[in-house]
Amino acid sequence: TVGAIGYGSYEIYSKRHPLEQKPFDPTKRTVVVLGSGWGAVSFLKSINTDDYNVMVVSPRNYFLFTPLLPSCTVGTIELRSIMEPIRFITQHKTRNVKFYESECTDIDPESKTISITDVSDIKGSVSNTTIPYDYLVMAVGADNQTFGMAGVREYACFLKEVWDAQKIRTRLMDCVESAGFAKQAPEEVDRLLHMVVVGGGPTGVEYAAELHDFLKDDLEVWYPELADKFKITLVEALPNVLPMFSSQLIQYTESTFKQNKIEVLTKTMVKEVADKEIKVMDANKNLVSIPYGLLVWATGNCPRPLTRKLMARVKEAQTSPRGILVDDYMRVAGAPDVYAIGDCTFSKYAPTAQVATQQGLYLASVFENLARMEDGQNKKITPFEYSHQGSLAYIGSDKAIADLPFLNGNVSVGGVATYVFWRSVYISNMFSFRNRFLVVGDWMKSKVFGRDVSR
Ligand code: FAD
Ligand code: MG
Ligand code: MG
Ligand code: MG
Structure with missing residues (x-):
């Protein structure tokens, strides 16, 4: 409890007085993260922003703690108690993390660009654009399965x-x-x-x-x-x-x-x-x-439209209709420099927050090791291993x-x-x-x- 209170007061302080962050560095590689759910946030919490410029694209500017969502349907808990603005999460990073509230509508692994669209009701003069990436992390989750049933x-x-x-x-x-x-x-x-x-x-x-x-x-x-x-x-x-x-x-x-x-x-x-x-x-x-x-x-x-679109672009490598095939290092088969974690992937694990969190954490360590290897250090990247907590x-x-x-x-x-x-x-x-x-x-x-x- 003492720890929790200590951490709490730090959080309250830092929320009132945001830390000064370094700006984007054109000599660093840019990692674009799609999503603000379990996988994305777990990755964001641990990615080292001294090594990378980080950009986040998601149609919702907050993280949602889904395990308590059923309690919100009857008012045991209020919705805003389980939402956390993405900017509250990225304020602790050493470098500024750019956030665009928009939906990614297409990924072009050839030109290494993504198309994004502002999906809010209120739009400025620009509401569609493309942005380039060096590395892309897909953590867009999944859609609701309806079995194509009308109604x-x-x-x-x-x-x-x-x-x-x-x-x-x-x-x-x-x-x-x-x-x-x-x-x-x-x-x-x-x-x-x-x-x-x-x-x-x-x-x-x-x-x-x-x-x-x-x-x-x-x-x-x-x-x-x-x-x-x-x-x-x-x-x-x-x-x-x-x-x-x-x-x-x-x-x-x-x-x-x-x-x-x-x-x-x-x-x-x-x-x-x-x-x-x-x-x-x-x-x-x-x-x-x-x-x-x-x-x-x-x-x-079931897979989201964006997920299906990417799979169709690299269909020789993406042979499962149920989600993105990734290797043991979370690399998307057929799309270099694109990684995928969480519910958008088709893996041997159940689609849970537990899996998405561990994959996000793991992927941040992969990026850390890649950066250290570029510094000339002798690092090795080991495959992802899921540890089931229950x-x-x-x-x-x-x-x-x-x-x-x-x-x-x-x-x-x-x-x-x-x-x-x-x-x-x-x-x-x-x-x-x-x-x-x-x-x-x-x-x-x-x-x-x-x-x-x-x-
Ligand atoms: P999500 O958390 O769904 O995040 C996807 C993100 O991508 C969202 O921010 C979304 O807005 C964004 N996005 C969508 N489309 C696009 C796009 N085109 N471009 C950019 N961004 C996009 N798991 C457990 O382990 N324990 C539990 O108790 C548990 N309870 C649950 C209760 C409920 C009611 C639900 C619905 C799920 C529960 N889960 C639980 C499962 C868990 O929530 C998911 O497995 C987890 O959210 C997967 O994380 P994710 O990052 O892959 O996707
Ligand atoms: Mg996510
Ligand atoms: Mg979520
Ligand atoms: Mg999906």
Whole structure:
């Protein structure tokens, strides 16, 4: 704690009095980083700006702590508590880091340039340009997987970005208020209060868990006339939820969900998405219609348009439709001086913040060694090795589950103590003292006053 407070006061001081930074040096190579998520920020935190000019291109000028995003959909935590402006992150570098809030729309590995577009609503006289790079680090993440199904983008809510959480929060309260509207038809009340989650991975499970807590702790208190009408259903195509966890924890999750009256429909495939209902093929191969008020879609990742564009440019080397192929040094196959990390790559690891962070850190050390080799030092670049720290998920009513690698074995734990552990892990993994302070404040606030039910 003393360390945390010490670091905190340093941070508060430096935020009020930004350090003076060196300007760009034309004799140094320029590294352009695409993205401001887990991979990009981990790389940025450790890249040595004495050796390189660094430029960042991302359509959002902040980092988002995604593990706590499900908590923001119901107001346990406020969104701004898990956002960190990219300039707060780069202020600690010795050299000024340029940031352009824009989307990279194309990469030309031949001329070593990228095209960027200002995607904000307000634009100046220039909103498209190209910039050259010496090295490019792609950390653009991934898109939401929809399996090309019509209606998903139109009617469902994703859960990946700040605006997704905002949309879910507003829609949920709209459903509740419309269900309570004067003389509302009983079957409409049932439909409006039916919240359906598609996808039984960690995001879908954690969202269902947060929603359950919100119903129990707050909505049933403030809307007693609707209390027995709320319903949550989780739809999963596989035989069970959370395939990356041990079978013991899968069972524990499913029984906790049962106790909490969250219906889990496994071996169930969504076939059609309309504005008020989805059609699914259930475990017995019957086509069933499920009316919903709120539909949350969390079925995993697919490559972004930019990622597909780059793969198409070097298609002899890029043979996987699922993401960018990189070697053990994070180099993009077929595109010299282009590196890729995190969810935009196709690798043997799961697409997690844990992987993206380790890859970002690793890549910064590669760049450090490249610079030292140019200075004539005898350095070697070793391949990337992933070290799995374990898997954690929140499952509702103050319970969490954890699979932790431990002395060549594996420990699986679940319950309230694990939840305390879950909280402390997330808090200690936040990049800034400011975020930690805000999140702990939000937790205390929702404990004392309950969650805010305003739209
Ligand atoms: P992201 O963090 O998604 O960052 C991508 C960045 O690229 C963003 O800044 C984006 O704006 C930017 N970008 C997009 N397009 C362009 C473009 N064309 N040009 C330039 N920039 C672009 N992982 C865990 O390990 N533990 C967890 O508990 C966990 N919980 C999660 C909960 C939720 C709700 C979600 C959605 C994910 C969770 N994950 C978790 C997964 C984790 O968030 C991702 O694996 C991680 O974000 C991947 O990092 P990334 O840098 O590859 O991509
Ligand atoms: Mg990133
Ligand atoms: Mg992120
Ligand atoms: Mg991608």
